[in-house]
Amino acid sequence: MSSLLLLPLLLLFIGGTSLALMGGMRVDRTKKALELRLSRVSGQTLVTTIEAGSETNDPLGRLRRPAMVLIGLVGVDLARAPDYPMPWWIILIGAGVVSRGIAFLIGTVGAGLGWLVWPPLFILVARLAFGTVHARRSALLLSQFPDALTTIVRTVRVGIPVQEALRVVAQDMPAPTGREFSRIADQVAIGTPLEQALHQMADRVKLAEYGFFATAISLQSRYGGGLVTTLEGLAEVIRKRVAMKARGYALASEARTSALVLGIIPLVAALAIELIQPSYLRVLFVTHAGKILLAIAIGLLAGGAMVMREIIRRSLN
Known part of the structure; x- marks a missing residue:
């Protein structure tokens, strides 16, 4: 029950933070336009003075700085945000849902473990999503x-x-x-x-x-x-x-194909075993030791795929 309540609260928090940041960005654009007009009239820039005053007098500005640090932590680049295929906060919500699903599966291994690994999983999934968007655009x-x-x-x-x-x-x-x-x-x-x-x-x-x-x-x-x-x-x-x-x-296509095949083979083998003898793999989903082994196997498979992907990426760069 607590899981069902916390997920809407997380989505509400992400949405509220997004609205606050978008409002702050509009204020920044208006302020910069005013600075440009004033600098043209007076022949000097007032950016330093206005920014120094805003840090002390604007509470939204004080709150925006840690929010920008958090946004950078999850991989959002606001300078390139207008070119994203969808609004960046929607990608963050999707990353939150996906990471929560993975954390829920991990939580079946031990009580409370899912909530412990959810924050780093959320950061990892979000950075992977935005990294893919940035790589395709580049x-x-x-x-x-x-x-x-x-x-x-x-x-x-x-x-x-x-x-x-x-x-x-x-x-x-x-x-x-x-x-x-x-x-x-x-x-x-x-x-x-x-x-x-x-x-x-x-x-x-x-x-x-x-x-x-x-x-x-x-x-x-x-x-x-x-x-x-x-x-x-x-x-x-x-x-x-x-x-x-x-x-x-x-030239790296062979390595990419090998990595894909190595990642698919365990899934195909598990499906074949399930069709041949359905009760053979049930121990992995019913017993506590089986759940631990399944979680370790999935983690090793995902880690190996990420390592192979990183090796290929570094060799190409």
Whole structure:
């Protein structure tokens, strides 16, 4: 009964925290817009003064900082949250439900053990979910980036400024690359320096190739030189890096298939034994010792799968 009551309370807590943070983010955006207006009028930035006052006078600001630490702990990146396939708080709720289900199964081994392992399981499942979302988005950004650079080169070559070339990329490229360049074009349109907008994009995307691009544009704008030649060389280098990474995935396909087969074999064997002799595996679900052995087996299987996945990921990087 207590389990049924605590799950809605957890979902209610996550939802309330999400609403508070979204409200705080709206306040931050309004405050930053006001700071930008004031800095344009007075010729000086008031960010430091306003932030120092907000830490002492804004109770929501004091509460938001530990909340942001907790959100970072579970793997949420609010800078990339608008590009998530669904709202980040829904992913957190899903992670809470999945981790609670796993904790419930572990709790059958010993009383109270499920509630003890639920918090670390929740963090692990949430980080895995957001890590998968980030990895897929990064792979899309990397695969689309050479085409975006080619579009910029062709546009600049006919005499169009770099700022307009970025807007052309924002219109022509699919998501998520189009969205990132659209943000740059909008930032430049309201007065943000191009170099600053590019470095912010590189920090947000967290890909070395975007950092190369931002550095190349910054150096060209400061010291001059052939921008077209620089971007062509950069596009060629990035194409080779993408091709090398794709080749690495192809070479690692055998290892990934082996890991998948090794993970499926115990499940297939258990299903076959259940069909041949149904009472043979029942001891694992009825007796206390059987439950312990089953939990150990599932833990070892999951741990082995994660280790193999990490080895493959590190070998590709």
